[in-house]
Amino acid sequence: AQKVTQAQTEISVVEKEDVTLDCVYETRDTTYYLFWYKQPPSGELVFLIRRNSFDEQNEISGRYSWNFQKSTSSFNFTITASQVVDSAVYFCALRTSGSRLTFGEGTQLTVNP
Amino acid sequence: EAGVVQSPRYKIIEKKQPVAFWCNPISGHNTLYWYLQNLGQGPELLIRYENEEAVDDSQLPKDRFSAERLKGVDSTLKIQPAELGDSAVYLCASSFTGPKETQYFGPGTRLLVL
Numbered sequence: 001a002q003k004v005t006q007a008q009t010e011i012s013v014v015e016k017e018d019v020t021l022d023c024v025y026e027t028r029d030t031t032y033y034l035f036w037y038k039q040p041p042s043g044e045l046v047f048l049i050r051r052n053s054f055d056e057q058n059e060i061s062g063r064y065s066w067n068f069q070k071s072t073s074s075f076n077f078t079i080t081a082s083q084v085v086d087s088a089v090y091f092c093a094l095r096t097s098g099s100r101l102t103f104g105e106g107t108q109l110t111v112n113p
Numbered sequence: 114e115a116g117v118v119q120s121p122r123y124k125i126i127e128k129k130q131p132v133a134f135w136c137n138p139i140s141g142h143n144t145l146y147w148y149l150q151n152l153g154q155g156p157e158l159l160i161r162y163e164n165e166e167a168v169d170d171s172q173l174p175k176d177r178f179s180a181e182r183l184k185g186v187d188s189t190l191k192i193q194p195a196e197l198g199d200s201a202v203y204l205c206a207s208s209f210t211g212p213k214e215t216q217y218f219g220p221g222t223r224l225l226v227l
Contacts, residue, residue: 004155045206045223047216098169099214105153
């Protein structure tokens with residue numbers, strides 16, 4: 001069975017602070033894909049990144065960066081110099097064989113001005 | 114390029130009434146998903162279609178929920194009769210099947226059953 005754990009239910013930071021959202025996953029499959037989605041108050045899930053299990057190279061996209069470590073089954077997400085517009089619920093998700101996505105419970109990020 | 118379209122965005126009904134949600138996927142996407150999202154939780158898959166075929170409906174409560182995707186494009190999810198516990202957000206997503214498959218989500222329909 002697959003499982004995704006986002007231990008941080010809520011995080012509150014002040015604008016311009018860096019913040020890291022944790023994601024730990026469980027699967028017995030050797031081929032899998034990890035995702036991060038952002039859900040702003042409007043409700044739509046916005047795709048941020050996909051990473052496959054064979055590519056442990058970290059990725060940076062603007063203020064966003066992702067750290068994938070198979071040794072600890074973690075796929076953490078860092079926002080550098082956070083902004084108020086980053087306030088949202090962030091979901092980590094796992095896909096193994098087939099197309100079913102298993103989501104974590106989400107982390108509510110609030111960035112205060 | 115237009116994203117996944119869902120309607121209505123909000124729906125309020127009384128229990129025991131029927132309700133239907135509509136989804137139009139991204140053009141060219143052959144796979145369509147319906148997810149249920151309860152407050153404070155991540156989405157959970159209800160049903161997945163590849164073209165017209167429902168290939169994963171193991172999580173769909175078939176006593177009251179039904180879905181269809183007749184021409185392999187638009188899809189409708191129905192609840193009849195609705196119960197109080199069905200109050201949630203119903204999300205539709207679409208993708209093009211393959212190793213690099215990524216699901217793109219619509220804005221969801223927020224259902225309140227009174």
